[in-house]
Amino acid sequence: MMMRSGQQLLLPASPVFIWTSLVMALLVNMLPLGRVPWMPDFLALVLVFWTVHQPLRVGIGIAFMFGLAMDVHQTSLLGQHAFSYTLLSFLAALIQRRLLWFKVPLQAMQVLPLFAAAHAAEIALRLLGGGIFPGWIVLLAPLGEALLWPLASVLLLAPQLRAPDRDENRPL
Amino acid sequence: MALGTLDRSLPPFFNQGPSVLSKLVFFGALSLFLMVADARFNMTRPIRAAIATALTPVQWLAVQPVRAVRDASRYFIDLNQAQSESAQAKERLALQSVRAGQVEQLAQENNRLRQLLALKEQLALPVMAAEVLYDAADPYSRKVIIDRGQAHQVDLGSPVLDESGVLGQVTRVHPLVSEVTLVIDRDLAIPVLNVRTGARSVAYGDASVGGSGMELRFMGSNADVQEGDLLTTSGVDGVYPPGLPVARVSRIEHRAESAFSKIYCMPLALTSGARHVIVVKPATADLALRPPPGSPVAPGQRGAVK
Numbered sequence: 204m205m206m207r208s209g210q211q212l213l214l215p216a217s218p219v220f221i222w223t224s225l226v227m228a229l230l231v232n233m234l235p236l237g238r239v240p241w242m243p244d245f246l247a248l249v250l251v252f253w254t255v256h257q258p259l260r261v262g263i264g265i266a267f268m269f270g271l272a273m274d275v276h277q278t279s280l281l282g283q284h285a286f287s288y289t290l291l292s293f294l295a296a297l298i299q300r301r302l303l304w305f306k307v308p309l310q311a312m313q314v315l316p317l318f319a320a321a322h323a324a325e326i327a328l329r330l331l332g333g334g335i336f337p338g339w340i341v342l343l344a345p346l347g348e349a350l351l352w353p354l355a356s357v358l359l360l361a362p363q364l365r366a367p368d369r370d371e372n373r374p375l
Numbered sequence: 376m377a378l379g380t381l382d383r384s385l386p387p388f389f390n391q392g393p394s395v396l397s398k399l400v401f402f403g404a405l406s407l408f409l410m411v412a413d414a415r416f417n418m419t420r421p422i423r424a425a426i427a428t429a430l431t432p433v434q435w436l437a438v439q440p441v442r443a444v445r446d447a448s449r450y451f452i453d454l455n456q457a458q459s460e461s462a463q464a465k466e467r468l469a470l471q472s473v474r475a476g477q478v479e480q481l482a483q484e485n486n487r488l489r490q491l492l493a494l495k496e497q498l499a500l501p502v503m504a505a506e507v508l509y510d511a512a513d514p515y516s517r518k519v520i521i522d523r524g525q526a527h528q529v530d531l532g533s534p535v536l537d538e539s540g541v542l543g544q545v546t547r548v549h550p551l552v553s554e555v556t557l558v559i560d561r562d563l564a565i566p567v568l569n570v571r572t573g574a575r576s577v578a579y580g581d582a583s584v585g586g587s588g589m590e591l592r593f594m595g596s597n598a599d600v601q602e603g604d605l606l607t608t609s610g611v612d613g614v615y616p617p618g619l620p621v622a623r624v625s626r627i628e629h630r631a632e633s634a635f636s637k638i639y640c641m642p643l644a645l646t647s648g649a650r651h652v653i654v655v656k657p658a659t660a661d662l663a664l665r666p667p668p669g670s671p672v673a674p675g676q677r678g679a680v681k
Contacts, residue, residue, distance in 0.1 A: 233437035235509030263398040275426040279513040281419045282409030293399040334515030335582050
């Protein structure tokens with residue numbers, strides 16, 4: 204096993220926590236905040252995070268299923284989010300072994316093109332299908348997702364950063 | 376330290392299942408197939424209905440915090456504002472009750488005249504109240520979700536009104552909720568009648584104009600249209616009952632290079648922020664000619680999209 208020097212050994216991720224975080228991200232995406240084109244896609248962020256950190260548990264199939272759920276919720280073309288999440292998950296699986304050698308801010312810079320590619324695929328598909336162009340402000344969405352990457356790294360890795368053996372001096 | 380504590384094990388060499396690339400090809404092709412089936416052949420209704428029903432509890436959960444915040448903020452409205460709103464509502468009620476009295480008499484008179492002329496009687500419209508659950512977040516279309524579905528006998532293609540005009544049309548019916556395409560969506564067209572001149576035309580959704588607008592297409596540059604003209608449904612489509620207010624002409628651009636002028640209209644209904652709406656049964660009962668049941672929106676819509 205190889206890893207970056209100075210990196211802490213992680214506890215195993217609990218599947219319950221992975222699924223809870225995915226469903227919570229779906230919930231956040233479903234908040235009825237109206238039509239906000241620049242809103243970062245939290246579900247995409249969490250999916251990429253788990254594809255990178257737990258490639259054996261979360262992969263393209265799960266991304267596809269969550270994409271279908273988003274499509275039905277947003278009343279968009281059935282398969283639009285499924286396609287973009289599939290693409291996103293594939294790209295994340297490609298860079299997965301390399302990405303974890305970098306520090307978190309550099310990771311955020313490397314996932315930015317992934318999110319941009321997923322959004323570009325979505326826009327291209329919808330404009331081909333005769334949709335209304337949502338305006339250039341939609342370019343802010345991948346940027347927001349990349350900026351949220353450090354936050355996701357802290358929150359989603361927190362349960363794995365606990366000490367393996369509890370004692371009184373380190374309650375967590 | 377217990378066994379299995381280390382998180383990163385080397386991936387097993389032989390039982391990894393299909394490769395990532397083959398999964399990408401499979402799921403990518405599947406989603407492309409779904410998109411084509413959805414957009415061109417309307418074959419995905421059962422899948423959508425199943426997923427929508429499974430998602431209903433999650434959606435309910437997601438609506439709650441936003442609704443709580445909205446209700447809480449309404450709770451703290453100034454007393455003055457509440458009182459003035461109540462006074463305005465009473466005033467409007469008084470005005471409307473005068474008109475309602477006249478309408479009763481006019482309807483009776485109209486009925487008698489229609490009998491004299493041996494015309495068909497106008498039927499009262501069966502309506503159903505519904506509440507808007509949320510605006511669909513899809514930025515490429517303009518839709519809202521209402522809380523009535525197949526279980527409440529909502530028909531595909533039913534017109535949806537709010538208190539000031541036509542809001543849109545039901546374009547998908549799920550078991551518990553339905554999707555309403557708003558009049559400003561690019562794919563929706565409504566046959567309208569200019570009340571001042573009696574000229575019939577078709578209004579198309581044109582959301583690109585500042586986010587909420589409609590457009591009267593194919594009107595010659597010499598057509599008699601003025602700013603402020605009221606457009607109502609003409610009833611020739613067999614979907615919308617005649618006489619419902621739709622929009623008001625807001626701006627007319629005469630263009631030298633074209634035989635048509637560009638006519639912008641503002642919809643009268645609240646296309647963002649409507650809360651309580653009315654679903655009307657489509658007025659197909661008293662028409663011999665009706666659109667095929669598969670087509671959810673007004674005829675001519677597919678071919679006319681830019």
